[in-house]
Amino acid sequence: MLNKDREKTESKKLKKELDVLNKERRRLNRELSTLKLIISEINSTLNLNRVLDLIIQKGIQIVEAERGSLMLFDHRKEELYIKSSVGLNKRTVSAVRIAPGEGIAGWVFKEGKPLLIKKGAKDPRFKKFEEEEEELKSIISVPLKIKNKVIGVINADDKREGDFFSIGDLNLLSTFANQAAIAIQNAQLHQEVKQQAITDGLTGLYNFRYIKSRLEEEVKRAQRFEHYLALIMADIDD
Incomplete structure (x- = not known):
């Protein structure tokens, strides 16, 4: 009798554990499906600013955050700055400049x-940029990496x-960030190639192809609105 009761108890325990595992599996499948759709949307454009805006918008969406920011590293000034954000005021966005190792984002970088x-506000790494800035209850910060380079x-x-x-939110945003970094790299490469196609490699000035294209556009615009069009050219070799 005792053995039967023990078996029944063990059976109920195993069933409960199995239900928990199945529930977790379904949750993970939903998250992966959502990530796949989001990454597909981000990869649908090669406009860098649009890619960055989509990344932070979708990033805070998947972890259900109130606010968020995407920071990039300025190699010339050797500091992180906010390139795109959701829920932050303009003054904070303009004020935030972080050196590697400084603050939470600097530590992650x-x-x-x-x-x-x-x-979050109690963490010794937290850095407050505005006096009226709200006390943060919880923070996630994840690196954007391309081949181990942040x-x-x-x-x-x-x-x-x-x-x-x-921890599930942290892992989800980290997985998202890995794919987002690739999208950023693709958009940056596209922007560089596009810029190289219309500028002179030596001087950095617009080349003949770009000038010809813009001139054709302006001629059509002048004809459409019946405006005068003037063109000034100067030789600056000397």
Whole structure:
């Protein structure tokens, strides 16, 4: 009798554990399907600014964050700056300049590791940029990497409904960031190739192909609106 009761208890326990595993599997499948759709949308454009805006918009969407920012590294000034954001005021966006290792985002950039912090404003690495800035309850910061080279950071602040971010959220945003970094690289390469096609490699000035194309556009515009068109050319070799 005792053995039967024990078997019944074990059976219920196993069934409960199996239900939990199946629920987790379904959740992961939903997340992967969502990620696939989002990455497909991001990869549908090669306009760099559009790609960056989509990345931060979709990034905070998948982890249900209140606010977020995408930071890129300025090699000339050797600092991180906010390139695109959601939910941040313009003054904060303009003010934020972070050196590698400074603050939470700077630490993530320097170490190349994702970070999940509960009670973010209490963390010693947290840096406040505005006096009226809200106290952050929870923060996720993940690196944007291309072949082990960190090019920037995605930050997500405060989960909606007052909850804290979880390890699952951290892993999800990290996976997303890996794909997002590739999209950024593709858009940057496209922009470079496009720029090289219309500029002189030596001087950096627009080449004849670009001038001819723009001149044709302006001639058509002048004809359409019946305006005069003037063209000034100067030889600056001397």
